Amino acid sequence: MEDTGQTWTDVDKLSEMDTNIKTKTLHPGLHQLTEDPLFMERKQLPDDTSCTQLCDCRRQQGHGRCGVAVVRVSGPASATALKCMAGLKRNLPPPRTALLRSITDPKGKEVLDRGLVLWFPGPHSFTGEDSVELHIHGGTAVVTAVLQALGSMSGMRPAEAGEFTRRAFQAGKLDLTEVEGLADLIHAETEAQRRQALRQMSGELGQLYQNWSHRLKQCLAHVEAFIDFSEDELIEDGILSQVDTSVYSLLTEMDQHLKDQRKGERLRSGVQVVIAGATNAGKSSLLNTLCQRPAAIVSPVAGTTRDVVETALDIGGFPVLLSDTAGLRNSPDAIEREGVRRARERLDQADLTLVVVDCVELPRDPRQAAAHLKEHLNSVLPTREQRQADRCLVVLNKTDLLPEGERQQLDREVRQVSGLPPVCLISCHTTEGLQLFLTQLQSNLKTLCGNPQSDAPTLTQARHTASPPQCT
CATH class of the missing domain: 1.20.120.430 (tRNA modification GTPase MnmE domain 2)
Incomplete structure (x- = not known):
């Protein structure tokens, strides 16, 4: 079972120990490790105590009931803890074999629960040490009672955040x-x-x-x-x-x-996708369409969106941080000018930009429309790097307001214009063209993130970029 980093949840005090316990995640426990050189020397553990960890089905954002909770013990006192808690007087159970036992308080001999116990003798365990797993019912009272019983035993203490993984690293189980x-x-x-x-x-x-x-x-x-x-x-x-x-x-x-152009880091932390364009082009409508919920206020009044509205999405398996920004225009309103400044700032940080254009505002002649579109794109994205095909998509919105023939002719014309990134015609009102747009968007995301299955191993941390040059 892998380390979830959740330790000693729902415990206020341990018997004979004046310790306040809080739920922690794995990342804080890894901060010190990730600051060390690429090939970090493994050191011996500083103490010989055993640590206990709770891994259960509850989300880390809050506590609640669950069907099964797993309490893990690792260290030299694991065998003693198993014998005392499971009422084993002589031999330990066979390694890696589940055994149904009554879980008892080692002091009062009160039965706390009935569940499965597993024995993992070192070095053939996740941490490389003797380890025990207690699979118990996930009710708050049951979990609290079992953890308090373990805490009352000599040589036992709660695990620090990420400590099981750290012990595995120090034992050479993981680099x-x-x-x-x-x-x-x-x-x-x-x-x-x-x-x-x-x-x-x-x-x-x-x-x-x-x-x-x-x-x-x-x-x-x-x-x-x-x-x-x-x-x-x-x-x-x-x-x-x-x-x-x-x-x-x-x-x-x-x-x-x-x-690798930050492909691994981008996939790990999320692709920054920014929706930009003039006022009333349908940017917030596109955000709501992709989110499938009213994440942003939509109205016919120009300049409704003043600040950046951000939401996290999963598009085709790729993590996306989608940002809706204020319409780009000159305004005497100080608040709107600040919104435009923030929009420009977010565009500079974008991995991929969705430039939304109201196709009704384009010239009726398809050739003039294509030229106008190119000029508008240059005003929204002033640098050539931002306008690259893999970093920009042009979205012609409100196609439901165009006659069918005019829409088809516009589609053919813009696809023939050189120097334009991919262009998608959609209607956020009727969702026409949305599937083709999503296909193109997924293609761009795959280019930005790479294929995690077939491509070479990627750099997922800034440390991976900084350390190899230092080695040479």
């Missing part, structure tokens, strides 16, 4: 990149995030870095051997040329790896 992958897997909210985190947790990124380390050490050994033994003619000819070729090849690989 640092696998720990980061585990944290990302626990917090993954979309299918693509899950796939990327699972690949990293399986060790692919760590294996790549270890391969680089091995090749560098091999080159270093050849150079040192040449220095020490070249005069004895014990070194084959051309060894320095081989080293030079190997180092150059390795540097090329590292350079290509580092130039």
